Amino acid sequence: MDHSTSHGKVFIPDHEYLERVRRAASLLQREGLDALIVNGTESDYANPRYFSGYWPLFERAGVAISAHGEAALMCGPESRFFAGDRSRLDKVFVLKEYREGADPQYPELVPDTFQDVFKAIKVTGSRLRIGIASFLDTSMTIYQGIRASFPEAELVQADHIMTKLRQIKSPAELACLREGYRIAELASQQVIKEIRPGMTELQMVGVAQRVVYDEGAEYEGLPMYVFSEASTRHAISRSSYRRFERGDIVQLNLSAKIDGYSAAIGYPVVLGRLEGRRREIVLFGKEAHFWTQRQVRAGVPVSDVAKKFYGIYAEHGFKDNYVYGPLHSTGLIEVEAPWVETNSDYAFLPNMTFQIDTFVSADTFGVRWEKGIVVTEGGCDVLSPEIGTLYELDV
Numbered sequence: 001m002d003h004s005t006s007h008g009k010v011f012i013p014d015h016e017y018l019e020r021v022r023r024a025a026s027l028l029q030r031e032g033l034d035a036l037i038v039n040g041t042e043s044d045y046a047n048p049r050y051f052s053g054y055w056p057l058f059e060r061a062g063v064a065i066s067a068h069g070e071a072a073l074m075c076g077p078e079s080r081f082f083a084g085d086r087s088r089l090d091k092v093f094v095l096k097e098y099r100e101g102a103d104p105q106y107p108e109l110v111p112d113t114f115q116d117v118f119k120a121i122k123v124t125g126s127r128l129r130i131g132i133a134s135f136l137d138t139s140m141t142i143y144q145g146i147r148a149s150f151p152e153a154e155l156v157q158a159d160h161i162m163t164k165l166r167q168i169k170s171p172a173e174l175a176c177l178r179e180g181y182r183i184a185e186l187a188s189q190q191v192i193k194e195i196r197p198g199m200t201e202l203q204m205v206g207v208a209q210r211v212v213y214d215e216g217a218e219y220e221g222l223p224m225y226v227f228s229e230a231s232t233r234h235a236i237s238r239s240s241y242r243r244f245e246r247g248d249i250v251q252l253n254l255s256a257k258i259d260g261y262s263a264a265i266g267y268p269v270v271l272g273r274l275e276g277r278r279r280e281i282v283l284f285g286k287e288a289h290f291w292t293q294r295q296v297r298a299g300v301p302v303s304d305v306a307k308k309f310y311g312i313y314a315e316h317g318f319k320d321n322y323v324y325g326p327l328h329s330t331g332l333i334e335v336e337a338p339w340v341e342t343n344s345d346y347a348f349l350p351n352m353t354f355q356i357d358t359f360v361s362a363d364t365f366g367v368r369w370e371k372g373i374v375v376t377e378g379g380c381d382v383l384s385p386e387i388g389t390l391y392e393l394d395v
Helices: 014-031 046-052 080-086 114-120 140-149 159-166 171-194 201-214 229-233 276-295 302-315
Strands: 035-040 061-066 071-075 092-094 129-133 154-157 225-228 249-258 261-270 327-329 336-339 353-361 366-375 380-382
Touching: 014 035, 014 046, 014 061, 014 159, 035 046, 046 061, 046 071, 046 159, 061 114, 071 080, 071 114, 080 092, 092 114, 114 140, 129 140, 129 159, 140 154, 159 336, 171 201, 171 249, 171 261, 171 353, 171 366, 201 225, 201 249, 225 229, 229 249, 229 366, 249 366, 276 302, 276 353, 276 366
Parallel strands: 035 129, 071 092, 129 154
Antiparallel strands: 035 061, 061 071, 225 249, 249 261, 261 366, 327 336, 327 353, 353 366, 366 380
16 A cells, blocks of 8 residues: 555554544444444545545545444545555445446446445344444435445434544644644745735635645645635635735635645734724634633533623624634544534533634624634643734735
8 A cells, every 4th residue: 555645744653544443343332333334525535534544536435344343445436546555444445336426337347335345344134233424425326325235224324423533633633733733824924925915815825835735735724715805704715816905804714734634724914904893803803712712621511612602792793793603623624523502512522623713704804713722621722823913914
């Protein structure tokens, strides 16, 4: 296997993938499941990559795990050698169910089946209990393929198993995240050096990409964006060809991916001086951000933080502009379960990792202050270089 990512200075060691499979098998035994199937796509690859190290392109990917601790990677017809070269799992199967969205039929292919996969991981019988994780990323084609192979099986939604496995980070995972945040901040500072009126949002994304790759990241941690003025109201969006003007508020959210782990930093930059109500809104977001940071420590019910955070928005007149809670978990993808919401039913635990993601949307612009943290017994440690400076540039 060509584990090219292992040649970098920060990576997940091979033995950790095998430990993950064993931990998953233990949870399957506890829940009375014979097997678990996790699925993913190019954009949301996290669960298959968590066990295999494999990140699909165009096609889908899946991993099957038995309650005995055997595991196999499943890929599409065009990824046989790609998957085999990158997978930390020795068993690799090619299934038509994992083909790309253009729906090629591959009439000459003799594909593997889910039954072949289960035989290889030593799961036998017909009245099986099969957990399916990444339920949102399990296509109807994949689901129907599982059902056709095991018509008497009970298919159980099992996303909670993956949340339990992934929410506590290992030292290697934390190291990958720290390296990603380091690079994301370097990219942000380079954009601040080069940004000028007349340049476009997309040009600044290009500046950030250059730094991210020069510094050794495997990819952007998320589709990076630089927004300005009205588009800063977008909670999710893409950069455009809009040219900056003097006085603009520009939102940076830049990121780097290290061996699958995605780290993002976000804060505003002003092309000039920020005045009046616009300044008040930006600084309110900053204050709410650091308020959140002070609340985090092991044992605190996360819903308590979310409810108080929502109350702060309501008190300051932003109730109608509230989009989501104060934090979300982060790791293999920039946003992963569990979220911190007013109806959450868990407490912070040591070595959980989160993005403190403070977004304020006003009538004509918005602002986001965002960074990564890891929960500790007494509070939290900031994984990224600390943010909080309001950059007002003389351009």
